[in-house]
Amino acid sequence: DAGITQSPRHKVTETGTPVTLRCHQTENHRYMYWYRQDPGHGLRLIHYSYGVKDTDKGEVSDGYSVSRSKTEDFLLTLESATSSQTSVYFCAISVHFVGHGLAPGAEAFFGQGTRLTVV
Amino acid sequence: AQKITQTQPGMFVQEKEAVTLDCTYDTSDPSYGLFWYKQPSSGEMIFLIYQGSYDQQNATEGRYSLNFQKARKSANLVISASQLGDSAMYFCAMREDQGAQKLVFGQGTRLTINP
Numbered sequence: 001d002a003g004i005t006q007s008p009r010h011k012v013t014e015t016g017t018p019v020t021l022r023c024h025q026t027e028n029h030r031y032m033y034w035y036r037q038d039p040g041h042g043l044r045l046i047h048y049s050y051g052v053k054d055t056d057k058g059e060v061s062d063g064y065s066v067s068r069s070k071t072e073d074f075l076l077t078l079e080s081a082t083s084s085q086t087s088v089y090f091c092a093i094s095v096h097f098v099g100h101g102l103a104p105g106a107e108a109f110f111g112q113g114t115r116l117t118v119v
Numbered sequence: 120a121q122k123i124t125q126t127q128p129g130m131f132v133q134e135k136e137a138v139t140l141d142c143t144y145d146t147s148d149p150s151y152g153l154f155w156y157k158q159p160s161s162g163e164m165i166f167l168i169y170q171g172s173y174d175q176q177n178a179t180e181g182r183y184s185l186n187f188q189k190a191r192k193s194a195n196l197v198i199s200a201s202q203l204g205d206s207a208m209y210f211c212a213m214r215e216d217q218g219a220q221k222l223v224f225g226q227g228t229r230l231t232i233n234p
Contacts, residue, residue, distance in 0.1 A: 031220050042125075042210060042226035050219040058221070090164065094214055094222050106152045106171070108212065108222055110164035 003027055006091050006111035013118055019078040021114050023091030025071075031094045032074040034058075034066065036087040037113075043090065049074055081118045089114045121146050123213050125225035132201050133233050139186070140196040140228050142211035150216040153194040155185065158208040158227075167209075170194060172216075198230075206232045 003026030013019050023032060031050055035043040035058075045058030047066040055066050063085060065077045078085055091111040122145040132138045144153065155167040170178045170185045178185040186195040194213075198205055208229050214222040 031222075033222055035224070040226070043212075043224040045221065045223055048219065048221055054219075056219055056221070059223075088162070092164075092222065094220060106154070106169050106214070107166050108154060108156075108214070109166075113162055 004091060004093060004109055004111040006089075006114050008114060009112060010115045011117070013081050013116070015082060015118055016080050019081050019116065021076045021089055021091075021116070023074045023076070023111055025074075025093055027093075027095075028071050029093045029095055030071075032068070033092045033094070033108075034064075034074065034076045035090045035092065036060065036085075037090060038087050046076065046089075078116075081116075083118050085116065086118045087116060089116060121148075121213060121215055121221060121223050123211055123223055123225040125211055125228050127228045128226075129229045129231070131231045131233060134203060135200055138198045138201050138205075138230065140198075140209050140211075140230065142194045142196065142225060144192050144194060144211075144213045146192075146213065146215055148215035148217050152214045152216060153185065153187070154212040154214070154222075155183070155194075155196045156210045156212065156224075157205075158210065160207070164210075168196070201232050203232050203234060206230060 007022045033048040034046040044060045049055045049068045094108040124143045151172045153170045157165040168180045182199045184197045208227045210227045211225040
């Protein structure tokens with residue numbers, strides 16, 4: 001795998017408090033993503049990054065911000081948590097395989113997920 | 120705009136039968152990649168197969184194959200000889216290869232294999 005770890009794995013927080021989720025990778029991959037997964041909605045893209053300090057909004061970015069001050073860390077912040085942000089959050093990176101004797105291809109590697117409950 | 124559509128919310132298949140999970144996509148980028156993932160009840164995302172838009176042949180990985188029809192913008196997953204352990208959610212995803220390489224997913228199909 002690509003050495004992705006998410007922290008925390010579980011969190012319960014109160015409405016109105018800020019929350020930061022961390023995604024850490026060990027392979028210096030350029031492209032990183034944050035998704036939320038809710039029943040009936042699949043994985044919806046919140047924000048993504050294509051380099052240090054280069055980020056953009058996904059389809060459900062309201063109420064969330066991100067930062068990427070170094071390649072290995074991509075932080076997702078809920079500025080003021082609401083009950084509608086109760087969800088499972090996944091971080092992912094995408095990788096192209098080219099050269100070095102590898103068959104051309106690609107894969108997206110996922111973290112283990114963070115279950116966030118806002119009460 | 121980049122979009123992925125999976126039209127089958129759920130499918131039920133008899134063990135040992137082949138199953139096709141549908142996926143259609145829309146993009147204006149001439150270079151892109153298509154992915155399929157399996158998510159069992161334990162929650163982790165398991166990569167199954169990848170198809171590049173310029174690949175001449177359909178991708179295959181063991182019992183999984185991707186039926187790529189570029190003109191129709193479809194990338195269906197075919198699972199041959201289904202097994203009970205194939206019961207899971209399956210997600211199709213697309214990444215445009217230019218620019219920021221946004222990676223988007225479909226809503227998923229829940230596959231249930233019956234004994």
